[in-house]
Amino acid sequence: MQVLETPTTNVISFSPLLRRYTHEEFCELPDPGDRASYELIGGYLFMVPPPDPPHDDLDTRLNKSLVGFVLNHDSPGEVYHPRAAIYIDDTYLEPDMMYVSNELRAKMGERRTSADIVFEYLSESTRVYNQTTKADTYLALGVRELWLIDSDSRTIEVRHPVIKENFPAWESVQYGKGEWAESRVLSGWRVSVDELFAGLV
Helix, strand or coil, X not given: XXXXXXXXXXXXXXXXXXXXXXXXXXXXXXXXXXXCEEEEECXXXXXXXXXXXXXXXXXXXXXXXXXXXXXXXXXXXXXXXCCCCEEECCEEECCCEEEEEHHHHHHHCCCCCCCCEEEEEECCCCHXXXXXXXXXXXXXXXXXXXXXXXXCCCEEEEEEEEEECCEEEEEEEEECCCCEEECXXXXXXXXXXXXXXXXCC
């Protein structure tokens, strides 16, 4: 049996029963390596594995569509990718992509505490986290629209915040083969499910 020693410096804990982090402490954590990253939710630390294919292809296609719409329509705002983040005192999340309108940016000031639209690309390693913990954190942070792109089922799920039984919740619409996913926040912008996933393994 081999005994593995834990380093005494930069000890990192993923259980909130042992330790919760401030944003300042989170920013001082060493890089986890292997293209992974950390995220922080309510002081709780989460390890996020690196993205799986076809993450980059989906991002490129969706980015072209979104940026093209923003530039060609009366939709002033910016499109961001990691390492751009949404963060407050004890929470730090990096969406795969997000759209922030100039109006929202002016309200937030220097710190980006929310976004108009957030996009997450689901993979085997991040699916449950993105659909539950991370999605509900976006809800709590006031994100107006959430797109979950699933390359396995070849579907796009678009969520909007509602109130159910006096609690914030997501209302979801799922788009599949032959359909077009539509945005309520950017009225007129829509994405063909077939075109988004065409030729991807």
